[in-house]
Amino acid sequence: SRTQKLDDYIAADFSKQKSTYLEGVHKDILQRASAFLILKDSKASFTIEGESPKSKRAVRWGLTIGQAGKNPLTKEELLRLQQLVIENSRFVKMGFRKQGGFIGEHDRTTGEPIPNHISARWQDAEQLIDGLIEGCELLLATDIDPVLSAAKVAFGFVFIHPFADGNGRIHRYLIHHILARKGFSQQGIIFPVSASILDHINDYRKVLESYSQPLLDFIEWKATKDNNIEVLNETMDYYRYFDATRQAEFLYGCVSDTINNIIPEEVKYLEQYDEFKRFLDDEFEMPDNMVALMVRFLEQNNGKLSKRRRENEFAALTDDEVVDIGSKFQEVFEDSVM
Structure with a gap:
């Protein structure tokens, strides 16, 4: 929904601010800052997931971030991104999920799931992703604000949670993708939004939970034999249609922080x-x-x-x-x- 905060962010025209600022930076400085901040963003995206990747792995994902916007968003592209995120797939079932999914803990005694977020039913995941990709193309074809578009697509993806692993990093990659395709940020040029998200990690968790926690009351589920979750009712529309206001406000705050603090400081x-x-x-x-x-x-x-x-x-x-x-x-x- 439209809020005063979003109106103020849109009126600030951060894309123009960024371009004006970068025009005054020496080309050599800009290239070095780009390389460092893309790597910083890559490391931040792993850290958000509680991982400390080897430098080579972080560099590889950083190179991928630097190419955000180059390829159109398709299911094949999402699968390619998952392959890049998951270095060792021996213990991960790759591709679109063929079982339930949730984020949370397991009871220490019984092992039963204690969900904080329940992913879309695996039977619905690919259809939801088809819709997300179609929606993405519609957003890209219009003059709808780039940051609002990025929030809708990126958070829509992570709420669906179509993969067993790699969803969070791909979700943040999609922010880069939309901003690049919309011309908000130039391909290969510094825009380390994940670094700002990491700096505001508690707010990020609250924004995710603002969607996930209320949704739990509307999902009927049971624990499976392997202590996963099986959803028992129809839930597709909860992931297809959601109010992204809080997510958009949060993302705009990170964009503002990136432009006004992170890039100038580097x-x-x-x-x-x-x-x-x-x-x-x-x-x-x-x-x-x-x-x-x-x-x-x-x-x-x-x-x-x-x-x-x-x-x-x-x-x-x-x-x-x-x-x-x-x-x-x-x-x-x-x-x-x-």
């Missing part, structure tokens, strides 16, 4: 890093790998080089040079990395 950091690097290069002709080490060590130790580092990696520096470097670091970075 760009600022890279500009500061380059200034500090120029100082080290001019004064000490320090190679890039040593500059990166220096910055990391100074960040870890509140702007001071520890005795251990001074005696090992940076033994060639005099005490006065170490003091000068620390002072310059404090001057350039101020409090941004402390």
Whole structure:
């Protein structure tokens, strides 16, 4: 439904704000910030799911995020995305579910399911996804607001929960997909909305629960022998038609945070890093790998080089040079990395 908050967000024209801001950023800085923030977004999407992926896995998913919007949304594309998300499928039944699904816990004594969210009946999942894809194409063909469109499609997908695993990350990928296809964000250019979602994880859970919790009262189910859930009544319309107001407000808040905070902070950091690097290069002709080490060590130790580092990696520096470097670091970075 239409709310004052959504009207204010739409009137702010964040897409134009972002484009205007990025036009003033040096191309090299923008490319590096894009690479870092896409990786940050990838890691955040795994962290939201309670996973800590290996760097290679996060990089691979980051590359996928960077290509969001390139391919049209189809069932085959969703299956491809699941294959990219699930690195080891030995213990996961891939593809569209052929059994019930829920999110929640199991009773420690009996093992019976305690659902917080009950997924769409597996018999309805593919038909619902067909409808979601058709709805997505209709949204893309109109001038309906990009963020509202992304909220409807992405949250619609995660509420259906068509797969046994990988739904959450694909749900957040779909946000990137819609924003890119709508021209809100450029393909391959930084828009780390998952990083903002992670920063507001409690609000994210509340937004998901605002749909899932009331729905539990309308679903009849029983536990299966393997402690899964079998839905006993017709529930398709609950997933086909839902009020996405709270989800849209939340997503717009994350978009605003991304544009006003996350992207500018990363760009600022890279500009500061380059200034500090120029100082080290001019004064000490320090190679890039040593500059990166220096910055990391100074960040870890509140702007001071520890005795251990001074005696090992940076033994060639005099005490006065170490003091000068620390002072310059404090001057350039101020409090941004402390």
